[in-house]
Amino acid sequence: MDANEFRKLGHELIDWVADYRERIDDYPVMSQVQPGEVAEKLPAEPPLHGGGLGDIVDDLDRIVMPGITHWNHPGFLHYFPSNSDLSSVLADLVSAGLGVQGMSWQTSPAATEVEDVVMEWLRDMVGLPDAFTGVIEDTASTSTFTALLCARERTSGFSQNRGGLQAEDAPLVVYASDQAHSSIPKAALLAGFGAEHLRLIGTDDEHALRLDLLERAVDDDLAAGRRPCAVVAGVGTTATTALDPVAGIADLCERRDIWLHVDAALAGTAMICPEYRWMWDGVDRADSVVFNPHKWMGTGFDLSAYYVRDPEHLVRVMSTDPSYLRTAQDGQVRNLRDWGIPLGRRFRALKLWFLLRAEGVEGLQARIRRDVGNASWLAEQVVEAPDWGLMAPAPLQTVSLRHVPPAMAGDEEALAAHNAAVVARVTAGGKYYFGTSLLKGRLIIRVSVGAQPTEREHVAGAWAALREAATAV
Amino acid sequence: MDANEFRKLGHELIDWVADYRERIDDYPVMSQVQPGEVAEKLPAEPPLHGGGLGDIVDDLDRIVMPGITHWNHPGFLHYFPSNSDLSSVLADLVSAGLGVQGMSWQTSPAATEVEDVVMEWLRDMVGLPDAFTGVIEDTASTSTFTALLCARERTSGFSQNRGGLQAEDAPLVVYASDQAHSSIPKAALLAGFGAEHLRLIGTDDEHALRLDLLERAVDDDLAAGRRPCAVVAGVGTTATTALDPVAGIADLCERRDIWLHVDAALAGTAMICPEYRWMWDGVDRADSVVFNPHKWMGTGFDLSAYYVRDPEHLVRVMSTDPSYLRTAQDGQVRNLRDWGIPLGRRFRALKLWFLLRAEGVEGLQARIRRDVGNASWLAEQVVEAPDWGLMAPAPLQTVSLRHVPPAMAGDEEALAAHNAAVVARVTAGGKYYFGTSLLKGRLIIRVSVGAQPTEREHVAGAWAALREAATAV
Numbered sequence: 001m002d003a004n005e006f007r008k009l010g011h012e013l014i015d016w017v018a019d020y021r022e023r024i025d026d027y028p029v030m031s032q033v034q035p036g037e038v039a040e041k042l043p044a045e046p047p048l049h050g051g052g053l054g055d056i057v058d059d060l061d062r063i064v065m066p067g068i069t070h071w072n073h074p075g076f077l078h079y080f081p082s083n084s085d086l087s088s089v090l091a092d093l094v095s096a097g098l099g100v101q102g103m104s105w106q107t108s109p110a111a112t113e114v115e116d117v118v119m120e121w122l123r124d125m126v127g128l129p130d131a132f133t134g135v136i137e138d139t140a141s142t143s144t145f146t147a148l149l150c151a152r153e154r155t156s157g158f159s160q161n162r163g164g165l166q167a168e169d170a171p172l173v174v175y176a177s178d179q180a181h182s183s184i185p186k187a188a189l190l191a192g193f194g195a196e197h198l199r200l201i202g203t204d205d206e207h208a209l210r211l212d213l214l215e216r217a218v219d220d221d222l223a224a225g226r227r228p229c230a231v232v233a234g235v236g237t238t239a240t241t242a243l244d245p246v247a248g249i250a251d252l253c254e255r256r257d258i259w260l261h262v263d264a265a266l267a268g269t270a271m272i273c274p275e276y277r278w279m280w281d282g283v284d285r286a287d288s289v290v291f292n293p294h295k296w297m298g299t300g301f302d303l304s305a306y307y308v309r310d311p312e313h314l315v316r317v318m319s320t321d322p323s324y325l326r327t328a329q330d331g332q333v334r335n336l337r338d339w340g341i342p343l344g345r346r347f348r349a350l351k352l353w354f355l356l357r358a359e360g361v362e363g364l365q366a367r368i369r370r371d372v373g374n375a376s377w378l379a380e381q382v383v384e385a386p387d388w389g390l391m392a393p394a395p396l397q398t399v400s401l402r403h404v405p406p407a408m409a410g411d412e413e414a415l416a417a418h419n420a421a422v423v424a425r426v427t428a429g430g431k432y433y434f435g436t437s438l439l440k441g442r443l444i445i446r447v448s449v450g451a452q453p454t455e456r457e458h459v460a461g462a463w464a465a466l467r468e469a470a471t472a473v
Numbered sequence: 474m475d476a477n478e479f480r481k482l483g484h485e486l487i488d489w490v491a492d493y494r495e496r497i498d499d500y501p502v503m504s505q506v507q508p509g510e511v512a513e514k515l516p517a518e519p520p521l522h523g524g525g526l527g528d529i530v531d532d533l534d535r536i537v538m539p540g541i542t543h544w545n546h547p548g549f550l551h552y553f554p555s556n557s558d559l560s561s562v563l564a565d566l567v568s569a570g571l572g573v574q575g576m577s578w579q580t581s582p583a584a585t586e587v588e589d590v591v592m593e594w595l596r597d598m599v600g601l602p603d604a605f606t607g608v609i610e611d612t613a614s615t616s617t618f619t620a621l622l623c624a625r626e627r628t629s630g631f632s633q634n635r636g637g638l639q640a641e642d643a644p645l646v647v648y649a650s651d652q653a654h655s656s657i658p659k660a661a662l663l664a665g666f667g668a669e670h671l672r673l674i675g676t677d678d679e680h681a682l683r684l685d686l687l688e689r690a691v692d693d694d695l696a697a698g699r700r701p702c703a704v705v706a707g708v709g710t711t712a713t714t715a716l717d718p719v720a721g722i723a724d725l726c727e728r729r730d731i732w733l734h735v736d737a738a739l740a741g742t743a744m745i746c747p748e749y750r751w752m753w754d755g756v757d758r759a760d761s762v763v764f765n766p767h768k769w770m771g772t773g774f775d776l777s778a779y780y781v782r783d784p785e786h787l788v789r790v791m792s793t794d795p796s797y798l799r800t801a802q803d804g805q806v807r808n809l810r811d812w813g814i815p816l817g818r819r820f821r822a823l824k825l826w827f828l829l830r831a832e833g834v835e836g837l838q839a840r841i842r843r844d845v846g847n848a849s850w851l852a853e854q855v856v857e858a859p860d861w862g863l864m865a866p867a868p869l870q871t872v873s874l875r876h877v878p879p880a881m882a883g884d885e886e887a888l889a890a891h892n893a894a895v896v897a898r899v900t901a902g903g904k905y906y907f908g909t910s911l912l913k914g915r916l917i918i919r920v921s922v923g924a925q926p927t928e929r930e931h932v933a934g935a936w937a938a939l940r941e942a943a944t945a946v
Binding site for chain 2: 001002003004005006007009010011013014015016017018019020021022024025027028029030031032033035036037038039042045046053056060063064065066067068069071072073074075076077078079080081082083084085086087088089090091092093094095096097098099100101102103104105106107108109110111112113114115116117118119121122123124125126127128129131132133134135136137138139140141142143144145146147148149150151152153154155156158164165166167168172174181182183184185186187188190191192193227228229230232238239258259261263265266268269271272274277283284287288289290291292293294295296297298299300301302303304305306307308309311313314316317318320321322323324325327328329333334335336337339340341342343344345346347348349350351352353354355356357358359361397398424427430431432433434435436437438446447448449450451452453454455458459461462
């Protein structure tokens with residue numbers, strides 16, 4: 001969506017929200033719809049073409065509003081209150097408009113430092129002593145879960161670093177490649193498996209998991225009486241977008257009754273284009289799959305899509321059934337409280353709906369193809385340039401490269417310092433922001449194309465800046 | 474904030490976001506500030522008085538923007554992209570404006586059914602077979618963690634229902650009251666303790682944890698070689714806002730070296746008023762405390778405040794250090810990626826900042842006192858009304874009551890059916906929404922005051938409707 005259309009619809013929606021809050025007591029506080037009534041007003045297929053947000057206000061009134069239970073209604077006396085002051089609504093508009101992802105201080109210092117300050121304000125406001133340091137989590141469910149994980153590790157002397165919580169005799173084992181994202185070891189430790197029961201399997205020259213090594217590891221564990229439990233297959237790993245052999249892994253998992261989870265956090269979005277689907281061939285046999293429309297697709301952070309083959313199993317693991325949460329429709333509807341770790345949930349699905357109406361499937365496909373094309377172009381330039389090396393295949397939108405001046409060839413320490421200096425010089429210029437990664441002991445430069453406004457000229461500009469910096473440092 | 478001010482500032486901020494996106498390439502893509510530079514421009518104390526959002530646009534430009542790394546900039550080539558299409562920004566505005574909390578189908582059917590439909594669209598768009606069912610999570614970290622928990626339970630035959638992952642010889646044990654929120658047993662199971670090692674301690678006539686029973690349980694576990702690990706103390710429990718004796722629990726936890734976590738999800742907001750702080754006396758000795766400004770305070774969902782005494786311990790449990798996440802400032806700054814389960818984070822702190830500028834501490838205090846006053850008034854009416862019973866003290870804003878027609882006295886089954894029918898009749902009227910809960914085998918009506926627009930007249934109206942329904946059903 002361009003800024004002009006955003007302006008027009010934005011003003012309309014600001015007034016719509018203001019009107020809504022002014023006449024909120026005209027609505028029945030609890031939604032009166034029957035199960036299925038909202039869903040049946042939505043089309044069965046996503047829009048192919050974009051430009052369909054013009055009548056969104058009508059559709060909100062017609063489709064969404066009858067299905068809203070009004071938490072900010074004066075007659076809302078259920079559960080505990082969940083107030084959204086209109087000032088907070090403005091803050092969400094700003095937060096979404098900035099599109100910040102504040103995982104590290106550097107990825108937006110203001111996101112960290114405003115949090116530092118307001119969490120101190122809040123601590124003092126409620127009279128907690130300054131021995132406490134605060135952090136914002138999504139829900140009390142997550143905060144309390146975090147507290148119990150911390151307690152577990154304190155009392156057990158960091159058992160996660162050793163055997164997890166597990167008994168010695170027949171422990172459960174998790175497998176992923178040595179290129180797996182950091183969230184996978186973290187999840188294995190938090191879930192109590194223990195580092196001793198996490199196998200990071202070696203990868204081939206293209207940085208994909210080696211099936212022969214995985215099979216051997218599973219066989220060894222079985223022979224030793226351990227229980228192979230889950231394999232996480234990466235489609236588009238973080239360092240180099242490597243592609244683990246999902247179909248071969250699925251064969252093994254079926255044979256050995258192992259849970260197969262496919263992590264396609266970035267790459268999943270590309271699968272909107274059928275020509276890229278070979279990359280996750282076999283995914284249909286996974287037990288669970290995750291990908292993040294909030295990465296490449298355009299639904300702002302956060303919106304992660306998690307798909308499972310057996311919802312009953314997920315609900316059995318995640319559900320709780322206290323009397324104060326029961327509703328008249330239990331059994332007829334799905335209650336999303338039972339589909340994940342937090343209890344409370346925002347209405348994030350709107351982001352996907354709005355994006356699809358605005359851009360259409362074809363609009364999204366065109367942008368994905370543009371980005372993959374720009375990355376391929378850059379990879380070709382790197383291959384053709386003297387003294388530059390392409391460090392991994394670039395099937396998607398991330399190019400792994402480095403500069404290898406002849407005088408430094410073979411000296412990994414000198415190459416690492418040199419390439420880090422090249423990146424520091426380019427990023428200090430303020431026009432481009434990218435980073436480095438360690439790939440099997442070698443420092444690589446990682447150029448990850450895919451921001452919406454990034455065109456060929458920007459990728460070409462970054463490449464020119466890299467070559468300039470390589471001679472200047 | 475009232476709707477008029479929202480309109481004025483909302484239009485201003487829509488244009489501000491549109492202008493920002495149009496000239497995003499004028500900014501250096503990576504923030505150029507030094508550590509501490511944003512924080513020092515913020516006041517050391519939160520504003521006492523409200524009405525201070527008028528110059529927010531200036532302050533965003535002056536304080537926040539220099540500290541933003543621009544993820545939607547054409548030169549953003551780091552990590553993986555994280556696009557926020559402007560259509561998605563509008564969806565976040567609508568989602569926040571509606572202030573929906575979609576934990577159950579009934580708490581906003583549209584939130585569930587739009588998610589059902591768009592997640593099917595998305596599944597088909599990427600070519601996953603319809604054997605998969607989707608759900609939106611916050612991040613791939615959470616999704617993958619969820620997958621490993623599900624795998625663990627499948628392979629171990631739902632060990633969480635028995636001993637957890639723990640070895641038999643010296644298992645860790647968690648304690649909470651029999652009134653603890655459902656998220657506490659859930660967290661204990663997900664963290665691998667196992668239901669056998671969760672003790673739900675009996676409560677007194679006011680539904681607060683009985684310290685003598687807790688001490689006995691801890692002693693019994695120690696005598697049997699088990700390891701007491703954590704106590705979760707509830708301040709303002711979900712059914713009746715009961716107050717566990719935090720100070721006494723803290724004594725015990727110190728003596729036995731047990732982690733003390735205080736769950737004040739609702740009640741924490743009340744502590745802005747010093748006169749209510751007796752309710753969590755002893756909280757200063759907790760290891761961790763959680764409360765949710767997104768409940769009663771007015772920062773829209775989600776924003777949960779988690780405070781810890783030992784941040785190094787939290788970071789040790791939660792941190793990961795892959796090469797692609799390292800930044801030049803590591804060690805000098807806090808990287809919030811290491812402070813919780815998800816890796817990515819939105820800029821939620823803005824909600825607290827905006828709310829405090831709009832309402833001021835005094836404005837929030839006035840609203841909290843109004844709500845507690847309205848609940849006290851209702852509790853008095855219930856005590857004075859013939860054939861109605863107040864089922865628990867009402868120290869905060871939730872009143873637990875029931876109708877006891879003389880003919881049904883002592884017949885719990887009849888009373889439960891009668892009171893459920895009373896609630897169903899009132900809520901079907903569309904003016905009031907509240908529910909029932911089971912309190913030690915008795916069905917109670919729970920009237921939880923605290924939505925922003927709820928005034929005495931609404932509480933009085935709900936009470937009149939309850940009495941009318943009690944004679945009509």
